Amino acid sequence: MKPPIEQALEQTHSPQSAASQAQFLHTAKLTTLGEMATGLAHELNQPLNNIKVIAQSVIRNIKKQRALDLPKLHEELDIMIAQINRMSTTIEHLRQFSVQKVQDPPEPTDIHGVIDGALEFIAALLRFEQIDIQKEYAPDLPQVFINRSQMEQVFLNLFHNAKDALLENKVPVKRLVLRTRAVAEHIQVEVEDTGGGIPAPIREKIFQPFFSTKAVDKGTGMGLSASWGIVKSNGGSLTFKVQEGVGTTFLIQLPIKTYNKK
Numbered sequence: 378m379k380p381p382i383e384q385a386l387e388q389t390h391s392p393q394s395a396a397s398q399a400q401f402l403h404t405a406k407l408t409t410l411g412e413m414a415t416g417l418a419h420e421l422n423q424p425l426n427n428i429k430v431i432a433q434s435v436i437r438n439i440k441k442q443r444a445l446d447l448p449k450l451h452e453e454l455d456i457m458i459a460q461i462n463r464m465s466t467t468i469e470h471l472r473q474f475s476v477q478k479v480q481d482p483p484e485p486t487d488i489h490g491v492i493d494g495a496l497e498f499i500a501a502l503l504r505f506e507q508i509d510i511q512k513e514y515a516p517d518l519p520q521v522f523i524n525r526s527q528m529e530q531v532f533l534n535l536f537h538n539a540k541d542a543l544l545e546n547k548v549p550v551k552r553l554v555l556r557t558r559a560v561a562e563h564i565q566v567e568v569e570d571t572g573g574g575i576p577a578p579i580r581e582k583i584f585q586p587f588f589s590t591k592a593v594d595k596g597t598g599m600g601l602s603a604s605w606g607i608v609k610s611n612g613g614s615l616t617f618k619v620q621e622g623v624g625t626t627f628l629i630q631l632p633i634k635t636y637n638k639k
């Protein structure tokens with residue numbers, strides 16, 4: 378017998394039809410795109426600033442009619458091109474995310490690539506907020522059978538929640554730990570934060586749609602609900618444990634082999 382909370386969640390997420398499931402996934406994706414935009418602003422800001430600083434220094438030298446140091450100029454142009462390439466990669470990643478169909482069939486996927494892909498949209502923001510990212514990836518993990526873009530959303534939702542907890546609670550250590558391992562037929566991913574932990578009275582509610590403790594303009598309360606549904610539809614599970622007063626660890630378990638949807 379499943380616990381009542383699990384039963385209630387399955388009822389909330391049981392798709393009335395393929396169309397309503399598609400609608401649900403589409404809404405979840407739009408919510409994530411909004412979150413990505415915030416991260417993207419930070420991600421692009423740094424290289425844009427670097428390019429601006431270099432260009433301004435070249436202009437200053439031209440204005441002062443200084444003889445141009447050609448080898449140095451060459452080096453600076455190389456840096457500018459590297460920064461532009463970095464931005465192109467990020468933008469291409471966003472494009473890939475937005476064109477991938479929410480209902481593309483699952484395929485064998487490298488989970489580290491998915492976690493790092495999601496991280497790309499928020500890493501600059503985390504760095505800006507001085508949040509330390511610690512990766513404890515198991516070597517030689519087998520591929521998991523999932524829809525990449527859907528799972529990227531899940532990780533991004535979890536990262537955003539961790540970031541919010543770390544910033545809201547003014548904790549002494551701001552750390553996000555990402556851990557992977559293979560256990561029997563599954564891959565496990567842990568997303569652990571030192572954000573103080575989810576308070577006991579709300580632990581039962583966090584997966585409910587529209588449950589949020591955040592200001593209206595900061596959270597819709599759809600992140601975890603959507604993530605729960607997505608992980609489930611990829612044949613996995615999403616659970617969490619709290620270390621009182623220290624932080625929360627979300628655990629995602631995903632199937633390594635082909636998953637036959639019942």
Ligand SMILES: Nc1ncnc2c1ncn2[C@@H]1O[C@H](COP(=O)(O)OP(=O)(O)OP(=O)(O)O)[C@@H](O)[C@H]1O
Pocket residue numbers: 534538539542570572574575576579583584588589590591595596597598599600601602625
């Ligand atoms: N890592 C965490 N640490 C502490 N509390 C958390 C954490 N993750 C989730 N929560 C709590 O669970 C609530 C629900 O999370 P959920 O992601 O569903 O919605 P949200 O973050 O409030 O809004 P949205 O994700 O839609 O922008 C949050 O408002 C917060 O109170």
Ligand SMILES: [Mg+2]
Pocket residue numbers: 534537538596599600601
């Ligand atoms: Mg959230």
